Amino acid sequence: SEFDLIVRGGTIATASDVFLADLGILDGRIVQIGENLTGAGRIIDASGKYVLPGGIDSHVHVAQPSGEGIVMADSFESGTLSALFGGNTTVMPFCLQEKGRPLREALTAYHALAQGNCYIDVSFHLIVSDASDALIGQELPALAADGYASFKVFMTYEDLRLSDADILKTLDVARETGATVMVHCENEDAIRFLIGRHERAGEVSPRAHASTRPVAVEREATHRALSLAEIVDVPIVIVHVSNGEAMEEIARARARGVKVIGETCPQYLMLTADDLDGMDWEGAKFVCSPPPRDKAAQEECWRGIETGVFDLFSSDHCPFRYADEQGKRNPRGLKSFRHIPNGIPGVETRLPILFSEGVMKGRIDLPRFVALAATNHAKTYGLYPQKGTIAIGSDADIAIWDPSESRTIRHVDLHDAADYSPYEGIAVTGWPTTVILGGRIMVDEGKLVGEKGAGAYRPAKPRQSRHNTNTMEI
Ligand code: DUC
Ligand code: ZN
Ligand code: ZN
Ligand code: ZN
Numbered sequence: 001s002e003f004d005l006i007v008r009g010g011t012i013a014t015a016s017d018v019f020l021a022d023l024g025i026l027d028g029r030i031v032q033i034g035e036n037l038t039g040a041g042r043i044i045d046a047s048g049k050y051v052l053p054g055g056i057d058s059h060v061h062v063a064q065p066s067g068e069g070i071v072m073a074d075s076f077e078s079g080t081l082s083a084l085f086g087g088n089t090t091v092m093p094f095c096l097q098e099k100g101r102p103l104r105e106a107l108t109a110y111h112a113l114a115q116g117n118c119y120i121d122v123s124f125h126l127i128v129s130d131a132s133d134a135l136i137g138q139e140l141p142a143l144a145a146d147g148y149a150s151f152k153v154f155m156t157y158e159d160l161r162l163s164d165a166d167i168l169k170t171l172d173v174a175r176e177t178g179a180t181v182m183v184h185c186e187n188e189d190a191i192r193f194l195i196g197r198h199e200r201a202g203e204v205s206p207r208a209h210a211s212t213r214p215v216a217v218e219r220e221a222t223h224r225a226l227s228l229a230e231i232v233d234v235p236i237v238i239v240h241v242s243n244g245e246a247m248e249e250i251a252r253a254r255a256r257g258v259k260v261i262g263e264t265c266p267q268y269l270m271l272t273a274d275d276l277d278g279m280d281w282e283g284a285k286f287v288c289s290p291p292p293r294d295k296a297a298q299e300e301c302w303r304g305i306e307t308g309v310f311d312l313f314s315s316d317h318c319p320f321r322y323a324d325e326q327g328k329r330n331p332r333g334l335k336s337f338r339h340i341p342n343g344i345p346g347v348e349t350r351l352p353i354l355f356s357e358g359v360m361k362g363r364i365d366l367p368r369f370v371a372l373a374a375t376n377h378a379k380t381y382g383l384y385p386q387k388g389t390i391a392i393g394s395d396a397d398i399a400i401w402d403p404s405e406s407r408t409i410r411h412v413d414l415h416d417a418a419d420y421s422p423y424e425g426i427a428v429t430g431w432p433t434t435v436i437l438g439g440r441i442m443v444d445e446g447k448l449v450g451e452k453g454a455g456a457y458r459p460a461k462p463r464q465s466r467h468n469t470n471t472m473e474i
């Protein structure tokens with residue numbers, strides 16, 4: 001027959017359009033968009049459903065070494081399975097450079113962990129922890145040309161932070177190579193100072209995590225990162241923005257011509273610092289950096305999603321178990337908030353939360369949802385138009401959403417390897433019930449039918465080899 005698969009009668013949405021049509025899929029790609037398509041081995045009836053590009057979550061952590069012997073709960077297998085069930089067809093995890101070692105070494109190990117184990121496609125960011133001359137001068141340019149075209153730098157964490165000098169060097173090599181730099185903006189010296197003050201006062205519960213990383217810590221670092229990018233004259237991504245003051249820095253930098261992409265995450269829409277106050281150390285389940293703020297900040301982040309301060313909505317899935325193997329409370333947390341690993345799970349719940357709270361509640365329309373869920377991620381990180389849209393020639397990565405499916409989020413129903421969801425008990429309307437990866441049906445009406453290993457590594461293109469050179473058009 002003419003097609004391998006037809007998706008019939010659905011409401012298709014891209015970042016710019018909504019229309020009724022059938023999709024014809026052959027050899028893993030979308031080859032026809034039209035009416036009354038016939039002739040396929042398999043036909044999916046999508047009437048009454050939304051047919052959207054598969055989600056791209058460009059900010060997830062899996063199988064990443066996390067210091068102090070702490071192990072991330074998700075492998076590539078469980079992490080990509082969970083992402084798949086949440087309507088995603090591509091994730092972008094981070095490969096962490098070990099200090100004093102080549103990044104290639106970490107990449108070799110990371111590829112070995114991913115190989116054959118992924119349910120969806122993956123592409124990697126590189127975390128620069130040691131901006132040595134060899135890394136900046138030779139390794140990063142070679143890696144950028146080789147499909148690793150985004151670098152994350154940290155302004156916080158004693159063992160990860162780069163000096164402003166090293167951030168400038170990294171931005172400069174990104175300018176030369178067309179790579180994209182993502183920055184974690186929090187002022188480490190200020191955090192250290194506040195930790196000292198809290199520990200002397202005996203304040204060591206999870207809530208102190210938020211108190212030692214107040215808005216000013218993030219706002220100052222955001223301003224500094226944007227200024228450094230302005231000085232180098234290179235585009236930049238500010239990741240996991242939590243509040244309106246950091247958003248103002250982004251808007252002001254944009255107004256002076258800085259090319260900046262802003263990212264926010266579900267935790268900044270759904271959680272507040274009060275969640276860190278839970279009984280019995282339960283607050284440890286909500287420890288992430290930057291920390292969740294307050295209701296006003298949640299509203300500001302929604303404004304940012306509506307108005308375009310944010311182009312990316314990512315999970316920052318960073319799964320650590322709450323209980324240890326014996327089922328006790330996280331022993332690392334019992335002495336001080338300082339030992340609670342920073343990060344919370346959420347790769348499966350990212351899009352249902354944005355769909356339910358955003359689209360169903362009328363805050364954003366379907367094209368904006370698609371942009372925030374998929375298209376902008378592909379454009380920002382060099383995977384577009386192979387990924388992130390529904391178009392002739394694009395990979396047949398598709399999530400079919402049932403807008404009438406109501407669920408209450410329960411961790412027992414999710415597929416990650418953490419032991420809780422920070423969104424437990426939240427009711428959502430709309431769920432991606434069928435997910436197609438490269439023309440292969442992976443989840444069919446809520447049931448896993450695809451196989452581990454269906455997902456593949458996808459190299460990213462640096463800006464220089466895309467249509468527009470040194471810009472970051474979305
Ligand atoms: N930064 C992240 O991007 N994820 C989790 C923790 C952190 O600090
Ligand atoms: Zn970060
Ligand atoms: Zn305090
Ligand atoms: Zn992260």
